[in-house]
Structure formats: structure tokens, C-alpha cells
Amino acid sequence: MVHQEFRKGPWTEQEDLKLVSFVGLFGDRRWDFIAKVSGLTRTGKSCRLRWVNYLHPGLKHGKLTPQEERLVMELHSKWGNRWSRIARKLPGRTDNEIKNYWRTHMRKKAQEEKRAAASPTSSSCQSSLSSSNNNNNHTVNSVHASKKAGEESFYDTGGPNNNENASNGNINVGEDHQDGEEGYSMDDIWKDIGMLEENILPSTSWEYSSEPLWMMDEEEKRGPPWFRGGGEVKRGDNGGGEDEEQKIEDEVNRETEL
């Protein structure tokens, strides 16, 4: 009955940390539950997305390599906009990433074609394959590539660490960001998590699938995913009654305070 207000917009480092540690605890399923017990005022959906697209270990960040680009072309011509399917064939890449890439790519291509049509002197027989070459040039040379793929920008979700160059401070959606906290790299985060896990992870070995997401093809065949990782939590039954949930929550609260 209590209508909870959910936060939207860019994630802060603190939220990321929290999410990562709770996924470490409970696995990368049951997102509503995780959202709830973690105290994140985010929807489960939002948590899942953040995890899948950004926090999952093994994700590659940065520009697609020429090989990957070619593969995307190929697979897209085969499967169309089945982004998640395509993504599974590209280790470390997410559907969102590929989707974004494709969109950019297509827009660029459309513009080029428009231009080509406008100026008939240029040959218009650019196949999609040859345009992939174009595109390689574009992406490889892209100034953005060096910047975005750079380690320091790896974490630039608009969080506090970017406040400096964000001339207008309105990115700062989070009221709870650490003031004066310097940019937190993912390395730092994972280090922290590692320490956290060493201390608080119960032996229940909840595994967030440290296997990359693109392994899901195989996982899918293995039956209901929430049986993976040794936990015997069933969907819809959050691992026990509310008592247990409360217990877990309490415990977690205690641990994360450390």
C-alpha cells in the first residue's frame, strides 16, 4: 500500500557498490528482492539493467573492435534486431551496447547515402560490407574512442567524479553522493567488493554468474536459472518467508555498515 518513490537517472558509485555487493550475496536474480533488501530506492528492473549493462564482471568497455563490428554486421544481416542474441556471440558486449553501436552506425550510413545521392559524382555502390570499413575508420579514429575507452572515463555515468567537467551541476541526481570523493575506478570498486565479500560472504556461494552474460545460451538450457549457484531459492518464494528475509536484511545491514 505504501507507494514507494523510486530513484531514476544515473547511478552513483555508492549505489553501484551496494548493488555489486548485494548481487554478490544473493546472486544476479531476484532483482526486486535485491532492490528491496539493499535499500536502493531503485526498481528491480533498474538494478538488473545496471548490473547487466555495466557492473557485470567481464564486460568489455570501449569501442567495438573491427572484428566485432564485422561480426555485428554479419549477425544483424542474419538475425535482424535480435540484439541480445547478437550480443551473446560477442563476449563481453551487451545488447544495449550493440544496439547503440548499430544505431549510430546506421545513422551515419544513412547520412552518407543521402550525401551520395545528393552528389551523384560519388559512387553509390557502397555495400554494407564496404561501409563497415568506413565505419572502422570512423570508430578507430574516433576521438571519443580514446576518451571513452580510457580507464578514467570508464566510470563516467555522470556520477560525482565527473562533476568537475560537468559545467552545470545538474547531473548530480543523487543526494547521497560522497562529497569530495575522487573518481572511483571499477578496479577500486571491485577491490572493495572483494574485501567486502571476503568478510561477509556466507558460504552459501551465491554465484552471480561470473560467467559472462553471453554464456546464457548454455545456461538457458540448464533449466530454471535460480537453481543455479547452489541456492535453492525458487522464484516467487524469496528464499524463505518474510522472517528470513528480514533476518537477512538485518544481517546485511549490519555487515554493510562496516
Place this chain on the structure above:
DNA sequence: AAAGTCGTCAACCGCAAGTTT
């Protein structure tokens, strides 16, 4: 130096599918 435009990426939304009860 300032303003405008472009490119990229993260995140949200709505819907569909799968699973459990």
C-alpha cells in the same frame, strides 16, 4: 570565447515470455 551541432552512451519504458503457485 561562445554558441550550435553531433556522436555516444546510460537508462527508462512498455511489452512479451517464462515460471510458479
Place this chain on the structure above:
DNA sequence: AAAACTTGCGGTTGACGACTT
């Protein structure tokens, strides 16, 4: 068999930095 719930997918949007004029 059906309702309820969770997860996953694809489309879309908004914000921000880089580049251009």
C-alpha cells in the same frame, strides 16, 4: 487452467562531452 510474478528484450530518450563554426 489461470492468475501473479519475474525476467528479458527491443525501442526510445535524455544527458553530456567533443567538435565545428
